[in-house]
Amino acid sequence: MITCNNVQKAFGKNQVLQGIDLDFRESGRITAILGPNGSGKTTLIKSILGMVLPEQGSITVNEQPVRKQWAYRSAIDYLPQIARFPENLTVSELMSMIKDIRPGASRDQELINRFGLKPFLRKRLGNLSGGTKQKVNITLAMMYDSPILIFDEPTSGLDPVAMQTLKALIQEEKERGKLILVTTHIMQFVEEVADEIVFLLEGKTYFRGPIQALKDRVGVDDLEAAIAGILREHPIVVASPDTTRRISANPIRRKIPGLLTSFKKA
Amino acid sequence: MWKILKYSTYDLLRSRWAYLYLGFFLLFTAGFLYLTGDVGKVVISLMNVILILCPLIATMFGIMYHYNSREFTELLLAQPIRRTSIFWGQFLGLAIALSTSLVLGIGIPFLLYGITHDPAIWQFMILLLNGVVLTFIFSGLAFWIGLRNDNRIRGFGLAILLWLVMAVLYDGVFLLCLIVFREYPLDSFSLFATVFNPVDLSRIMILLKLDISALMGYTGAVFQKFFGNGWGILLSTLSLLAWIAIPVAGIRYTALRKDF
Known part of the structure; x- marks a missing residue:
């Protein structure tokens, strides 16, 4: 596909x-x-x-x-x-707006129920927590039943x-x-x-x-x-702490862990 | 596009800033009308406010709105919608929301004052129209700047610079050129230079309509001499419309080539 x-x-x-x-x-x-x-x-x-x-x-x-x-x-x-959504809209307004812009949503009610979003439908998106926004995000994405x-x-x-x-x-x-x-x-x-x-x-x-x-x-x-x-x-592309010591092959790269540490301290 | 326009307008009309903008114009216009009681004078006073403030607010709102809605724009971009529909819709929604605040803010006090029975109604309409056109031009330009610059600080800087140049610096440089090159024939230069600044164009259009040559300055005088009132207004209208077309085309050009 x-x-x-x-x-x-x-x-x-x-x-x-x-x-x-x-x-x-x-x-x-x-x-x-x-x-x-x-x-x-x-x-x-x-x-x-x-x-x-x-x-x-x-x-x-x-x-x-x-x-x-x-x-x-x-x-x-x-x-x-x-x-991240328009902060002035409520959850239900956003959903009806997306449904209006892209018709064909069939599963919104089911998803709202499954994620327990009902109490938030009338709340403004700006007042929602990150996790609740993500639930709204998932609902918006999945309500179309696309292949x-x-x-x-x-x-x-x-x-x-x-x-x-x-x-x-x-x-x-x-x-x-x-x-x-x-x-x-x-x-x-x-x-x-x-x-x-x-x-x-x-x-x-x-x-x-x-x-x-x-x-x-x-x-x-x-x-x-x-x-x-x-x-x-393949250590070059990585900068996570457990792999930085592997970057020591190249003399310039050898400085990177030190730089990272001083950056963290700062 | 119309659906996106509808929701952008709706979203902006509900924001605190739109009310603040509306409230400012309501107060200002009502205050002027109450203090002077002469529609012609109020139109001139408001002209100076509109020529500076409309571009400023449109520029700031345009760039802010673009950056604030960036993630939401990404959501829209993943939907089966044309790119141009999204960006034109957002830009028009913004311009319409701001124009609504402007028209209501100035219109309501004038209506209550009884402008419909006043012979100065056309001057008032031209003023309002210019405010709306400037709002469209500058919010479009700001939107385009936002689209071209992912770095917010840079985008804001450029947008403010644009306003500063068009609304404040341009006249100074223009005047300086006239003084430096005063020994040359400057008619066509000044005409040309005026067409390149929508704020100047608006000013001339309003002043031509008001028929007060004393306030017109050099460019206005040249304009009037060349075209008379009717042609002058027509030319400035066409130039202003062309000024709206620039950001509209620019938004399309950039939107079709940009990575999100």
Whole structure:
């Protein structure tokens, strides 16, 4: 349903996507797109949605090229990373507004009930907590029942109850035969829901396959450890504390941990 | 596009700032009318307020609204909607909301005063129309600046600079040019220079309508000499409309090429 051919994108001098070839054809499948910060996950997703315009390569959704098109997006439900809405509107106003702009929502009541949003419907969006906004965000994204679902960091800010609801929802959608793409940094979530993972590194597809295959390849039984293992082999792009000591190969890079420490102190 | 326009207008009309803007004009206009009691004089006083304030408020609102709605715009961009519909809708919604505050704020006191029976009604209408046109031009330009600059500080800086140049500095530089090059024929230069600034265009249009040559200054005099009142008003109207077209086209150009 989605194919990417040699997709390349640079922001200034920063080459974010360096020729991505991927296809997602099987419906009823959940694919987790993983990778360190800045590996191009969000850029890839946004390219599929036509929000980012790649310089090279082509993307098709349902056999339709996406470049300069917009109608194909009616086949996609997208959950953006940050939930920020017009603060003066109430939740129900926002929902009816989105429904008015994009007709065809069929599941809003069901989702409102499942996430317990009823008491918040008349509240202004500016007064909601981050987690509640995320629930509204999920409801807005999922109320259309489209064949393709794309979630960018769906778990951010959710409490355990909402997290359970979200996992159950994603599983149900999978069983109903939808194609689901998820990006997240929570490996437990990936292990629980994903059928396969795509691991992006420095703008390229480093690995694609079932979770177990990645574990076998690195030789550990824990997904988080497996991912960390890969990142240690490719330390340049990472700046998380446990991998910075690996940056010591290059004399200039050797200064980075010290800089980080002094930056933290400051 | 109309749906986005509708909701942008609705969202802005409910914000505190729109009421503040409305309240300011209500107070100001009512105060002027009460103090002078002469519609012609009030129109001139209001002209100076509108020529400075409308561009300023439109610029600030335009840039603020663009940056504040950025994440929501992303949500809209992921929907099956044309990019141009989103941005044109937001820009028009903003301009209409601000124009509503302006028209109500100035219109209500004049209506209560009985402008409908006053011969000065056309002067009043021209004033109002210019306020609305300036609001459209400057909110559009600010929106375009916002679209072109992801860095908020830079965007705000450029927007304020735009207002400062158009509303304040332009006249000074213009005058300086006239003094420096006073030995040359400057008629066509000054005509040309006026067309390049919507604030000047508006001022001339209102003054031509008011028929007070003493206040017109050099450009106004040149305008009147060349075109007479009717042609002058027509030319300035057309130029102002062209000024609206610039940000509208600019927004389209940038929106179609931008990554979000």
